[in-house]
Amino acid sequence: MIGVHDCKIDNKGRILLPTALKSQLEHVISEGFIIKRSIFQKCLEIYPRSVWEEDVKEIKKLSRFTKKHSDFIRLFMIGVKELELDGMGRMQIPRDLTLFADLNKDIVLASAFNMIEVWNKEKYEERIAEDQNNFSDLAEEVMGKII
Numbered sequence: 456m457i458g459v460h461d462c463k464i465d466n467k468g469r470i471l472l473p474t475a476l477k478s479q480l481e482h483v484i485s486e487g488f489i490i491k492r493s494i495f496q497k498c499l500e501i502y503p504r505s506v507w508e509e510d511v512k513e514i515k516k517l518s519r520f521t522k523k524h525s526d527f528i529r530l531f532m533i534g535v536k537e538l539e540l541d542g543m544g545r546m547q548i549p550r551d552l553t554l555f556a557d558l559n560k561d562i563v564l565a566s567a568f569n570m571i572e573v574w575n576k577e578k579y580e581e582r583i584a585e586d587q588n589n590f591s592d593l594a595e596e597v598m599g600k601i602i
Contacts, residue, residue, distance in 0.1 A: 456476070456479050456480070456566035456567075456568065456569070456570075456571060457479070457566050458475060458476060458479075458566050459563060459564070459565045459566070460473040460475065460476050460563065460564040460565075461561070461562075461563055461576065462561075462562050462563070462564055463560055463561065463562070464548065464553070464558050464559070464560065464562050467547070468547055468548040468549065468550060468553050468558075469541075469545040469546065469547050469548070470545060470546045470548060470562065470564070470573075471543070471544060471545050472540070472544055472545070472546065472564075473564070476564060476566070476571070477544060479566075480503070483503035483504070483505065484540055486503060486504040486505055487504045487537055487538065487539045488501050488502060488503055488504060488507075488537070488538040488539070488546070489501070489502045489504060489507040489535060489536070489537060489538070490502075490534075490535070490536050490537075490538050490546075490548065490549070490552060490573075491531075491532075491533075491534055491535045491536075491552075492533055492534045492552065492555055492556075493572065494531070496572070496574075496582065497555070497556055497557065497575075497578065498556050498572045498573055498574045498575075498578075498579070499548070499552055499555070499556045499558075499572070499573040500567075500570050500571070500572055500573070501538065501546070501570060501571040501572075501573060502569070502570045503569070503570075504537075506569045506570060514528060514531065534549070534551055534552050534555065536549050536552070548573070556573060556574065556575060557575045557578065558573065558575055559575065561575075561576035561577070562574060562575060562576055563575075563576050563579040563580075565579065
């Protein structure tokens, strides 16, 4: 998935997927989606079910008898919910997750390879502005070591 899409969320927490994004998701719409809190940002992450199931395979390898693993699993799973598109092509974002990400009228759906981040538009723009200042250093540190 690619692209950043400005959208609206209504007062019931519904998002109408932009046509460009919906067409990219066409092959996975029937399997449904999983939504969860992001680990590193105050945003949400939407995964096609098949992508989610692959990620969860790794988490299932953790031992519930190790405290750090158990704590991680609990925190990772906070707010995880299933999503489907309704007949009008909308997703209903659960209230607890809209509050977590401070979603109000203007939002951004930002594609991140195999998932979509859902951001409060103002917070997204602030984060991008912050990150842009350090991107060259980050790019060198992360990608400069890849051969």
